[in-house]
Amino acid sequence: xxxxxxxxxxxxxxxxxxxxxxxxxxxxxxxxxxxxxxxxxxxxxxxxxxxxxxxxxxxxxxxxxxxxxxxxxxxxxxxxxxxxxxxxxxxxxxxxxxxxxxxxxxxxxxxxxxxx
Amino acid sequence: xxxxxxxxxxxxxxxxxxxxxxxxxxxxxxxxxxxxxxxxxxxxxxxxxxxxxxxxxxxxxxxxxxxxxxxxxxxxxxxxxxxxxxxxxxxxxxxxxxxxxxxxxxxxxxx
Numbered sequence: 001x002x003x004x005x006x007x008x009x010x011x012x013x014x015x016x017x018x019x020x021x022x023x024x025x026x027x028x029x030x031x032x033x034x035x036x037x038x039x040x041x042x043x044x045x046x047x048x049x050x051x052x053x054x055x056x057x058x059x060x061x062x063x064x065x066x067x068x069x070x071x072x073x074x075x076x077x078x079x080x081x082x083x084x085x086x087x088x089x090x091x092x093x094x095x096x097x098x099x100x101x102x103x104x105x106x107x108x109x110x111x112x113x114x115x116x
Numbered sequence: 117x118x119x120x121x122x123x124x125x126x127x128x129x130x131x132x133x134x135x136x137x138x139x140x141x142x143x144x145x146x147x148x149x150x151x152x153x154x155x156x157x158x159x160x161x162x163x164x165x166x167x168x169x170x171x172x173x174x175x176x177x178x179x180x181x182x183x184x185x186x187x188x189x190x191x192x193x194x195x196x197x198x199x200x201x202x203x204x205x206x207x208x209x210x211x212x213x214x215x216x217x218x219x220x221x222x223x224x225x226x227x
Binding site: 107 | 151
């Protein structure tokens, strides 16, 4: 079992739907991440939150809208997605290093998203 | 963003054999890490090696780092069927939250 919990595990939605992905961790980590992963490819970073503030947005289209309501929760709101957005969406969390840098990341098992 | 390359892309070995995979990267780094991903699952952190370290062990895993060649290797000894997975190297830089992943090596361990 992973310590980062993602729901739902699978999601099928039409291009006009609005849905949200949820991620939860209780390890006291103050950095949280969203990644997109296509089949047989490495994860691609989308967003980073540090201390509940958005610190990195990797030029992600506005149809993806992240939200960090508190230090344990991370949401990804989806609207008007395209078929090419079908992928595995991974959430991760980590401690924040003393210099603001990186600590090992803990990943959830992801949400498998299919856009019809 | 993808910084590195891994080779081989795929590796098939018999149970009990050793598996070696390599990772190369382009810019200076703070740490290099290896992750495992089983089919349909998230990534699991295996081992982290700092830029001032040359070798590190964890159980059946051995990682080396050569910063002059900008390369690292992961050795899995006495492989088991449960080691069947994709393995990714990932680098980070000081004061940077980003992880740059390699393309990954798919390892299949035959019983």
